[in-house]
Amino acid sequence: MSECKNIREQFALLLYGELKFDEEERIDSHLDGCPECRAALGRQKALHDAVDAAAVTPSRVLLNRCREELAELLPREKPASSWTLWWHQIGANWKSQFLKPVGAMALLAVGFVAAKITPGWNVSGGLGSMDLANFGGAQVRNVATEPDGRLRIVFDEKRERTISGSRDDQQIRALLMAAAKEATDPGLRAQTVTILVGDANEADVREALAFAMANDENTTVRLKAMEGLERYTNDPMVQNALAHVLLNDPNTGMRTRVIDALTGHEGQELDRQMVGALQELMSREDDHDVRERARQMLHSIKASAETY
16 A cells, blocks of 8 residues: 555656656556556546646736745755655645645646746846835736825735825835836836836835846836936946946947936046946947947046056
């Protein structure tokens, strides 16, 4: 009976082709003499085929809930636990709490993929460690301004919730910054950044805008974030993000806008990173207009156009 139990725990891996050859041989040998396990494998294979054929479209609320459950379960696993036991524990837990077997197994796969889709941040200076008050940006679904000037935000927790408040409300601000960083809808990110621009005098808002300017995949969002930061080019953190844009943004207009923002504040002191970025730009920029603007900027601050 113990042997049958061990064999049946391997069925999921067998059907997904994850077992080594000798492990498959051991299972085949056992199945030749065990009709009960052959029947159990048949039932498992039918479930496997049903999962492959099913078109599962889970709601955002349910998917968030399943991902949270997965995150809670992972730390409990001991290093010595087998992958099979891990799969069995999670599958059994989800089946008992949320869905029938087919839905539970399908959502496990969906949750794994969704959990890996998170934007990165590769600019030094501390922005990557921003704490967004425990709100995930992907939870924000809609942001709207009400007639009285208050903001209305729709977001998912374990269930959909709606809260209202002014931009000074810390919870509202945390959700806005989370949406600017992680919302999957570029239109929502652009709308949120536009709202945040009005509070760019606050350091935490400038951090959120700098993140969007340097990291967002949508040019419109990056441009709107830069518009909110143009008055704060003397901030070292903003200069850090601007230097990143200058050397890494694929859009020529964005690179031009950085230099124009710096030129519009003549007399300000540029940090070494920004000066170095302008010098490096001179050696690798293909656009003649951008390169000429960079040269004029370096000349205005009496810096060499060459790197040493």
